[in-house]
Amino acid sequence: MDVALSYLLPWEFSLTWAAACVLAIVLYLRGLWQRQRLGETTGVARTLAFLLGVAATYGVTLTHYDYLAQYMFFVHRAQHLVLHHAAPFLIALSAPLPVLVEGLPMRIRHLPGRRLFTRMLHPVYRILQHPLIAPVLFVGLIYFWLVPEIHFDAMLSADLYQVMNWSMALDGLLFWWLIFDRRSPLQGGLGYGKRIVILLAVIPPQIVLGAYIAFSEEVIFDVYEVCGRAWPLDPLDDQRIGGLLTWVPATMMSVLGVLIVLSFMFRDARNEDTVHASHPTR
Numbered sequence: 001m002d003v004a005l006s007y008l009l010p011w012e013f014s015l016t017w018a019a020a021c022v023l024a025i026v027l028y029l030r031g032l033w034q035r036q037r038l039g040e041t042t043g044v045a046r047t048l049a050f051l052l053g054v055a056a057t058y059g060v061t062l063t064h065y066d067y068l069a070q071y072m073f074f075v076h077r078a079q080h081l082v083l084h085h086a087a088p089f090l091i092a093l094s095a096p097l098p099v100l101v102e103g104l105p106m107r108i109r110h111l112p113g114r115r116l117f118t119r120m121l122h123p124v125y126r127i128l129q130h131p132l133i134a135p136v137l138f139v140g141l142i143y144f145w146l147v148p149e150i151h152f153d154a155m156l157s158a159d160l161y162q163v164m165n166w167s168m169a170l171d172g173l174l175f176w177w178l179i180f181d182r183r184s185p186l187q188g189g190l191g192y193g194k195r196i197v198i199l200l201a202v203i204p205p206q207i208v209l210g211a212y213i214a215f216s217e218e219v220i221f222d223v224y225e226v227c228g229r230a231w232p233l234d235p236l237d238d239q240r241i242g243g244l245l246t247w248v249p250a251t252m253m254s255v256l257g258v259l260i261v262l263s264f265m266f267r268d269a270r271n272e273d274t275v276h277a278s279h280p281t282r
Contacts, residue, residue: 007063007064007065008063008064009063009064010062010063010066011063011064011065011066011067012066012067012158013062014061014062014162016162016166017057017058017061017062018062020057021054021057021058021062024054024100025051025054026103027100027103027104028047028050028051028054028096028099028100028103029103030102030103031098031099031100031101031102031103031104032047032099032103034102034103035098035099035102042099046093046094046095046096047094049090049091049093049094050090050091050094050096050099052090053086053087053088053089053090053091053094054087054091056082056086056087056090057082057083057087057169059082060078060079060082060083061079061083061165065079066079067230068230070155070161070227071224071227071228071229071230072224072229072230072231072233072238073221073224073238073239073241073242074238074239074241074242074245075230076155076242077241077242077243077245077246078245079165080142080145080165080168081245081246081249081250083165083168083169083172084138084141084142084168084169084171084172085172085249085250085253086253087169087172088169088172088173088175088176088177089172089176089180089253089257091173091176092173092176092177092179092180093176093180093260095180095182128174129174129177129178131178131190131194131197131198134174134175134178134198135175135198135201135202137171137174137175138171138172138175138202139202139205139206141167141168141171142168142206142209142246143205143209145164145167145168146209146213146221146246148220148221148222151221151223152221152222152223155223155224155227156223156226156227176257178190178195178198179195179198179199179257179261180257180260180261182264184264184268192261192262192264192265195261196258196261196262199254199255199257199258199261200254200258202254203251203254203255206246206247206250206251207247207251209246209247210243210244210245210246210247210248210250211243211247212243213239213240213242213243213246214239214240214242214243214244214246214247215240215243216236216239216243217236219235219236219239220239221239224238
């Protein structure tokens with residue numbers, strides 16, 4: 001039991017990751033409590049999705065798993081699958097913003113200059129969430145950090161390694177937040193058709209990259225040869241598994257995303273039918 005628990009402790013403690021995970025959990029739980037006091041409810045499924053997303057982020061950045069990710073290529077690809085896909089997917093799907101806002105202390109919500117700061121950030125946010133830029137950035141970061149020379153430097157530099165992981169996590173949140181925005185197109189959300197097109201557009205580049213890595217007959221990422229591998233796995237086998245992780249689960253998550261967006265579209269259609277039934281035209 002002691003050995004098992006030791007694997008849950010940080011391999012290399014990161015104040016930024018720890019602060020982000022702890023702050024997210026504290027704000028969310030405080031927000032749930034505040035909403036309950038006001039008579040508002042939050043679905044159990046949404047709560048579980050948010051907590052699981054944060055827990056998954058903690059698991060791949062602040063446990064012994066992070067050590068393995070630095071010494072096995074396929075473990076590293078699974079780490080980025082969580083940071084860029086699975087964890088942001090769950091967090092965005094939980095639509096946590098109302099709960100997190102309720103969790104903020106009143107003095108923070110009413111800080112002087114808050115609105116000015118929001119206005120300054122809004123143009124940047126709009127650019128990053130543009131339906132042409134968001135998918136390019138989403139796929140482009142995967143390609144960028146897998147350029148062999150860049151990947152080599154990132155895995156040997158503690159600072160660059162953290163930049164790499166944070167960029168994947170933040171971009172994942174931006175992307176899936178755009179896709180799972182609970183606002184309908186009439187309320188200012190991106191059109192459902194555009195969301196589906198974006199999800200389908202990011203599939204082929206990930207398949208191409210994953211297939212290239214998986215079927216390569218030579219070792220592309222030699223940094224794991226320099227540092228040594230955590231397990232005595234053949235380098236090409238390590239690379240092939242990593243390529244498959246870059247290819248298959250990522251593709252399936254886009255397909256799942258399409259199904260969820262379709263459910264949003266059908267929900268809005270049902271709501272419109274209900275409104276029309278309640279107020280028939282004469």
